[in-house]
Amino acid sequence: MHEAMFWERTNNSQVRCTLCRFRCVIAEGRLGRCKVRQNRDGKLYSLVYGRCIAEQIDPIEKKPLFHYHPGSLSYSIATVGCNFHCLHCQNHTISQWPSGRPIEGRELPPAELVRRATASGCQSIAYTYTEPTIYYEYAYDCAVLAKQQGLGNVFVSNGYTTPEALEKIAPYLDAANIDLKSFSAATYKKLTGAELQGVLETLRHYHQLGIWLEVTSLLIPGCNDTDEELRAMANFIVDQLGCDTPWHVTAFHPTYRMTETPRTPLATLQRARRIGADAGLHYIYEGNLPGSWEHTVCPDCGARVIERCGFQLTGRQLAAGRCSHCQAGIAGIGL
Known part of the structure; x- marks a missing residue:
């Protein structure tokens, strides 16, 4: 059991979880919508930490x-x-x-x-x-x-x-x-x-x-x-x-x-x-x-810059994030 982040006390020992957009109001001893955050003695706890x-x-x-x-x-x-x-x-x-x-x-x-x-x-x-x-x-x-x-x-x-x-x-x-x-x-x-x-x-x-x-x-x-x-x-x-x-x-x-x-x-x-x-x-x-x-295509010249089959890369025509054919930049991180 680990004390939760993002919550606040309300009335009558209830707490409001402010972690997700449901913002559940949780009564003493009860669980939030996610079933893994619980109000215990007026504090909100995560039941799944670690x-x-x-x-x-x-x-x-x-x-x-x-x-x-x-x-x-x-x-x-x-x-x-x-x-x-x-x-x-x-x-x-x-x-x-x-x-x-x-x-x-x-x-x-x-x-x-x-x-x-x-x-x-x-x-x-x-x-x-x-x-x-x-x-x-x-x-x-x-x-x-x-x-x-x-x-x-x-x-x-x-x-x-x-x-x-x-x-x-x-x-x-x-x-x-x-x-x-x-x-x-x-x-x-x-x-x-x-x-x-x-x-x-x-x-x-x-x-x-x-x-x-x-x-x-x-x-x-x-x-x-x-x-x-x-x-x-x-x-x-x-x-x-x-x-x-x-x-x-x-x-x-x-x-x-x-x-x-x-x-x-x-x-x-x-x-x-x-x-x-x-x-x-x-x-x-x-x-x-x-x-x-599943292939990535250069938006400028239309060449395939990354070829895939399933979760595997089968071809790559990229250098430092740029198309090897026309040098246009390909959006992303670590390409």
């Missing part, structure tokens, strides 16, 4: 981050819990942790995590699999130590962190991939329980803070895959985050509470990629299906 439920070395492309040190490895961790209740969560066995069930996870203190990441030859630590916001204290302490050792830090997030929490960790956070699950407020509420506007505000805040940002949209048939909605998402990215922001359009596979929904066909991803290109985005990637377009 309790690692998932730990492995991943290619950075798996996050997916295609413009942050491509081809590198990232030491990837998670605890249980999440503040979203996504109907299609592929990691629901650890993200949707039941109230009252003992918290699981191996003890992995920040110093030991950073030591393992360094010894493994990783260039970064990824806070991923569930939602890093809900294990913020653990991620923050790890990120500070990691930065001191020359490691990068990346979030794979649903984009619902409060401005004050994001600003505190921003000096230690190098990159993030944020989900943009829909551009319909009603669909967002149905799929996740969250508000679209809060996600859009968080995306803008990441951009304003100068954190390298990539956006992922999982396209669900009949849910968020119309031309109108895809165009709205692409236009938002161009207008608010910039045309150099990579957009990953990925395929849905039936899972959790959406097992009756069909898989996303490759043609939908290809259509989304065309819509993104027409909107002015320079870097659009398809994912989760064989035959998906």
Whole structure:
């Protein structure tokens, strides 16, 4: 048990958590929406600090981050819990942790995590699999130590962190991939329980803070895959985050509470990629299906500057972040 950051006392021994945009008001002895932050005697505690439920070395492309040190490895961790209740969560066995069930996870203190990441030859630590916001204290302490050792830090997030929490960790956070699950407020509420506007505000805040940002949209048939909605998402990215922001359009596979929904066909991803290109985005990637377009193309001359197959780099025509064919700069970090 570790005292939480970002909370305040209210009336009658209640506390308000100010870590994510739900800003839960939590009564004595009760848990927040994430099921891993508890009010005990008028103080808010994290129940998952140092309790690692998932730990492995991943290619950075798996996050997916295609413009942050491509081809590198990232030491990837998670605890249980999440503040979203996504109907299609592929990691629901650890993200949707039941109230009252003992918290699981191996003890992995920040110093030991950073030591393992360094010894493994990783260039970064990824806070991923569930939602890093809900294990913020653990991620923050790890990120500070990691930065001191020359490691990068990346979030794979649903984009619902409060401005004050994001600003505190921003000096230690190098990159993030944020989900943009829909551009319909009603669909967002149905799929996740969250508000679209809060996600859009968080995306803008990441951009304003100068954190390298990539956006992922999982396209669900009949849910968020119309031309109108895809165009709205692409236009938002161009207008608010910039045309150099990579957009990953990925395929849905039936899972959790959406097992009756069909898989996303490759043609939908290809259509989304065309819509993104027409909107002015320079870097659009398809994912989760064989035959998906995963290559980075120079926006000036059209040459392939990074070729990929799955999570592996198969070709590279870049020198110091510039296209080897026309010398145009390619957006990103560590290219």
